[in-house]
Amino acid sequence: MxxxxxxxxxxxxxxxxxxKTxxxxxxxxxxxxxxxxDALTYAGRLENIQPELDAHKHLTFVKGDIRDTKLVHELFQKYNFxxxxxxxxESHVDRSIENPNIFVETNVLGTLNLLKESLNLFEENPAFKYLQVSTDEVYGTLQMEDPAFTEETPISPNSPYSASKASADLMCRAFFETYKMPVVITRCSNNYGPYQVEEKFIPLMIKRALANEKLPIYGTGMNIRDWIYVDDHNEGVWLAFTKGKAGEVYNLGGNSERQNLDVAKIILKHLGKPESLLSFVTDRKGHDFRYAINYSKAQKELGWNPTVRFEEEGLGKTIEHFKSLWAK
Ligand SMILES: NC(=O)c1ccc[n+]([C@@H]2O[C@H](COP(=O)([O-])OP(=O)(O)OC[C@H]3O[C@@H](n4cnc5c(N)ncnc54)[C@H](O)[C@@H]3O)[C@@H](O)[C@H]2O)c1
Structure with missing residues (x-):
């Protein structure tokens, strides 16, 4: 069945x-x-998935908010997930610095709402599973000489965004420890790829470069992120959902640590634009310096590996996607 x-x-x-994938x-x-x-906030676009909704009967879309207790309860009753x-x-660090409240409401209280409804179904169906998509940002920041984050690295979030994601992770852990509900958490590094909202770093750089506008680089541009192609992340999420062990955390990383400035330069080069478009701006408050992920547990236990190479493959595909939307 x-x-x-x-x-x-x-x-x-x-x-x-x-x-899609x-x-x-x-x-x-x-x-x-x-x-x-999906509540279709500024970051949610139905047109992103409309072709799949039109083509596939096994997909049903419901517009709604994970904070809406009545709607979520009715959905769980109706579908017996x-x-x-x-x-x-809510996923943008800069927005969380301006307005942390919505981050707590959606990321913490929304998650709690889903966990509570999940618990009801778990009590009827011991095979029920819950997967929380989380982030490496819950671990805080690294210096150059520090080893990469493992699943044992203490949680030490620095931004209101990462604090809200860490809080949600702790609530997930509590549901496993208290009720033995099978919860799995994935913590992934920075994703890139098609359909990302244009206020995020890589699409923003591409959009500005295509329009011959200044590319704003925070601080010195030396901050390091470990970039992972979105399809690699999603493979890891599905493997963790289907094969992951209850109560466990799995780190997922791209093995592609790059300085922000270097990423912007590669994008300019790919588009044949001059480096004079680079513009250094006041640094983000509390800007984490470096993220790096040790994903050996996902390799060993899930048989997962990132496959898409950053410069040679993923970034080019991403640039071509946005070029098809934005190039004049
Ligand atoms: N983007 C990254 O680099 C990255 C890395 C690691 C983990 N993550 C995590 O992956 C998940 C997805 O990130 P993303 O980059 O696709 O984010 P996104 O901002 O592009 O998309 C978030 C989606 O959630 C929906 N949403 C927001 N609030 C909602 C609510 N209250 N109820 C129902 N739907 C709501 C939005 O409409 C949107 O469709 C997030 O949990 C994020 O923390 C992201």
Whole structure:
């Protein structure tokens, strides 16, 4: 019999790619129906997934908020989900610095709402599973000489965004420890790829370069992120959902640590634009210096590896995607 799984936040960047590359595979279509719950905030765009919704009967879209207790309760009653993957979140660090409240409301209280409803279903169905899509930013920041984050690295978030994601992770842990509900958490590094909202670093750099406008670089541009192509992340999320051990955390990383300034320069080069477009601006408050991920646990336990090479493959595909939208 087919199972029905709830996917939240899948009109956004990572989730919409998950719909395209994971849920529409024949082997997965044969086993699962998916209900997609998304509030369509500024970051959620139905057009990202409309072609898949039109083409596939096993996908059902519901516009709604994970904080809405009545709606979420009714959905859980109606569909009797066998699992939940929670992608929904407020995800932009800069926005969290301006207005932390919505980050606590969606990322913490919204997650708690999903966990509570999940617990009801878990009590009836011991095979029920919950996966929380989290971030390496919960670990805080690294200096150059520090080893990469492992799953044992203490949580030490620095921004209101990462503090809200860490709080949600702790609530997930509590549901496993207290109620033995099978919760798995993935913590991934910075994603890039098609359908990302243009205020995020890589699409912003591409958009400005295409328009011959200044590319704003925070501080000295020396901050380091470990970039992962969105499809690699989504493979890891699905493997963690289907094969991950209850109560465990799995780090997912791209093995592509790059300085922000270097990323901007590669984009300019790819588009044939001059480096004179680079413009250094006041640094982000509390800007984490470096993230690096040790993902050996996901390699060993899930058989997962990042496959897309940053300069040679992923960045080019991403640039071409945005060029098709924005180039005049
Ligand atoms: N982007 C990254 O580099 C990255 C890295 C690691 C982890 N993550 C995590 O992955 C998940 C997805 O990130 P993203 O980059 O796709 O984010 P995004 O901002 O592009 O998309 C978020 C989606 O969630 C929806 N949403 C927001 N609030 C909601 C609410 N209250 N109820 C229902 N839906 C709501 C939005 O409409 C949108 O479709 C997030 O949990 C994020 O913390 C992101």
């Amino acid at each position: 087919k199972q029905t799984v709830l996917l939240t936040g899948c009109a956004g960047f990572i989730g919409s790619n998950f719909i 994971i849920t529409c595979r024949d082997s997965i279509k044969a086993q699962y129906d998916f209900v997609i719950l 066998s699992g939940v993957l929670n992608f929904a979140a």
